[in-house]
Amino acid sequence: MSAISLPRLHLAHLPTPVEELPRLSAALGGPRLLVKRDDQTGLAFGGNKTRKLEYLLGAAQAEGARTLITGGAPQSNHCRQTAAAAARHGFACILVLAGEPPQHASANLLLDTLLGAEIVWCAPQERDSVMRQVFEQAEAAGRRPYLIPYGGSNSTGATAYAYAMRELLAQNVHPDWIVVASSSGGTQAGLAAGKHLFGCESKILGISIDKPEVELSAGIVAGLASQVCARLGKAHTFGAGDILVNDGYRGGGYGVMGEAEIEAIRLFARTEGLLLDPVYTGRAAAGLLDLIRQGFFSPEESVLFWHTGGTPVLFAERYAPRLV
Numbered sequence: 001m002s003a004i005s006l007p008r009l010h011l012a013h014l015p016t017p018v019e020e021l022p023r024l025s026a027a028l029g030g031p032r033l034l035v036k037r038d039d040q041t042g043l044a045f046g047g048n049k050t051r052k053l054e055y056l057l058g059a060a061q062a063e064g065a066r067t068l069i070t071g072g073a074p075q076s077n078h079c080r081q082t083a084a085a086a087a088r089h090g091f092a093c094i095l096v097l098a099g100e101p102p103q104h105a106s107a108n109l110l111l112d113t114l115l116g117a118e119i120v121w122c123a124p125q126e127r128d129s130v131m132r133q134v135f136e137q138a139e140a141a142g143r144r145p146y147l148i149p150y151g152g153s154n155s156t157g158a159t160a161y162a163y164a165m166r167e168l169l170a171q172n173v174h175p176d177w178i179v180v181a182s183s184s185g186g187t188q189a190g191l192a193a194g195k196h197l198f199g200c201e202s203k204i205l206g207i208s209i210d211k212p213e214v215e216l217s218a219g220i221v222a223g224l225a226s227q228v229c230a231r232l233g234k235a236h237t238f239g240a241g242d243i244l245v246n247d248g249y250r251g252g253g254y255g256v257m258g259e260a261e262i263e264a265i266r267l268f269a270r271t272e273g274l275l276l277d278p279v280y281t282g283r284a285a286a287g288l289l290d291l292i293r294q295g296f297f298s299p300e301e302s303v304l305f306w307h308t309g310g311t312p313v314l315f316a317e318r319y320a321p322r323l324v
């Protein structure tokens with residue numbers, strides 16, 4: 001492997017554990033199931049953004065930045081982890097949240113404030129222009145801003161997941177399949193790059209949270225995976241055929257928790273004591289359950305569910321009452 005090493009600030013508890021899910025597997029009469037616990041990355045309730053932020057903060061620090069700016073949905077896990085990462089390393093943090101401020105801040109939004117982030121609200125269709133404005137104002141005020149994209153998904157952030165794949169290999173875990181929630185695409189892209197760079201045999205299946213298959217696989221994920229390989233000094237071009245995405249579980253759209261998500265959250269909780277979230281892992285797990293029930297995986301195969309976090313959202317006002 002190349003000697004290229006990107007600047008990185010420490011945030012995550014690594015390696016995250018890999019666990020067996022025998023009771024869930026038995027309940028489904030399905031293949032061997034494992035879980036990679038990236039809900040346990042350790043920073044303010046953890047999640048996949050913590051890994052990405054190690055490299056994004058490394059880049060911010062290398063540029064002499066003092067203020068991190070990012071954006072997302074009101075219950076964004078990415079924003080909560082960015083606020084925590086900023087606090088941990090002494091940056092200021094401004095979050096641009098798309099939507100209406102609720103009457104009572106709960107879950108991630110409560111944590112954003114607790115973690116000291118400044119919050120700017122905007123209409124969803126204005127989010128890019130407001131992010132730019134906020135950046136320019138911070139620059140003019142001498143706050144040395146650094147812009148982190150939605151979901152931390154540029155080649156800097158996604159690189160973390162190439163290294164996460166290397167971490168899994170070092171744990172001597174070689175599942176036939178890896179199933180992961182995919183939205184801004186950085187996690188799946190990093191895993192795909194890591195599979196290529198570090199010689200992993202597992203097939204990686206992204207369950208799309210909100211985007212049509214071609215947009216995510218051929219567009220975002222293949223493009224980012226190619227950039228990650230280039231960043232790490234081993235150019236490789238990924239095409240649509242290299243990236244597996246299933247977009248059949250998008251239900252009512254982003255953030256809409258339906259019966260399938262509720263069933264998956266309950267089943268994981270009651271068979272394994274494992275908590276998922278209403279937006280990402282609940283949806284990806286609902287896809288996994290359906291694929292198992294359809295016989296998509298053969299009984300001899302093993303499937304690793306890459307848990308990407310999001311669990312604070314279980315306590316969001318919008319979802320909690322429907323989970324009990």
Ligand SMILES: *Cc1c(COP(=O)(O)O)cnc(C)c1O
Pocket residue numbers: 047048049077078151153181182183184185186187188277280281308309310311
């Ligand atoms: C952001 C997020 C994802 C999606 O990861 P991407 O890299 O944006 O595709 C999945 N699960 C959770 C809990 C997330 O917060």
